[in-house]
Amino acid sequence: MDYRDHFDFMKNRNKFFTISIVLLIVGIIVTSIFGLNFGVDFKAGTGLDINVGQAVTKEKAEEVFTGINLKPSVVSIGGNNDHVSARFDIILTDDQIKQINAAMVSTFGDKVSQEVNTVSPDIARELGLKAIYAVAIASIAICIYVSIRFEWRFALAAIIAILHDACVVIAMFAIFRFEVNLPFLAAILTTIGYSINDKIVIFDRVRENLRFSKIKSTQDLSNLLNNSIWQTMRRNVYTVLTVLLAAICLFVFGSESIKLFALAKIIGLTSGAYSSICIASPLWYLLKNKSLSSKPRATAVKE
Incomplete structure (x- = not known):
């Protein structure tokens, strides 16, 4: 044809x-x-994926991090607005990760769960x-x-x-x-x-x-x-x-x-x-x- x-x-x-x-x-x-x-996968730093168990705004999540003097480079909200993703350009210590978890639990309740992804420079x-x-x-x-x-x-x-x-x-x-x-x-x-x-x-x-x-x-x-x-x-x-x-x-x-x-x-x-x-x-x-x-x-x- x-x-x-x-x-x-x-x-x-x-x-x-x-x-x-x-x-x-x-x-x-x-x-x-x-x-x-x-993202954290290709540069040194720590990524936190936090499920807070309820609807949350980006501003509210940022307030929690500001309250403990740990400000992430990127904060985003996903899922059903109950999932907070935070990316830090530094490698967080175990104490800092526990501090963030405690602040989230204090703000949003006991249903908070988090996943940590840390990548070293090498x-x-x-x-x-x-x-x-x-x-x-x-x-x-x-x-x-x-x-x-x-x-x-x-x-x-x-x-x-x-x-x-x-x-x-x-x-x-x-x-x-x-x-x-x-x-x-x-x-x-x-x-x-x-x-x-x-x-x-x-x-x-x-x-x-x-x-x-x-x-x-x-x-x-x-x-x-x-x-x-x-x-x-x-x-x-x-x-x-x-x-x-x-x-x-x-x-x-x-x-x-x-x-x-x-x-x-x-x-x-x-x-x-x-x-x-x-x-x-x-x-x-x-x-x-x-x-x-x-x-x-x-x-x-x-x-």
């Missing part, structure tokens, strides 16, 4: 590239100036390095797989696109100052894994169409790629919407500890669907088109 009357993704590829470049540049600038909002550095290694290893493994399964042009386009997806999630978290923690890293890795699935679906159709097409010009290549995208569009949309719906439900109805993971997944899924069509496919088109242009043209035979 010919999809020439549909939206031409190859013709508008520069618009897509511009949108992505602008977003990533803004993310780089914000990250360079302000850095990422690292562990924070180790987690940061392992996060970088994990993303790098996943990217290299995917690149090798796609190179073996398809060809190097597909692999290069795919790896650039999935790195784009990871950077988009990081940029959005940097711009809006969301907390970066271990669930965020899990979301990045699952985004990379899911993103490559979309790209493989499109690339597999491109490869199949190449077997039955004669590509003689740039326009032929553009038509083939646009047709391949539209032939797989319904499957990709349905798949993304299904997973996206689950991620949105986790964000809306999930506990406070999983909300940032769900948010990172929502951003990553959206970026992955976008990059499969608007970044990876045009990149492969540019690489393949360059190989067509480099082929020697047959010289005319003089009579």
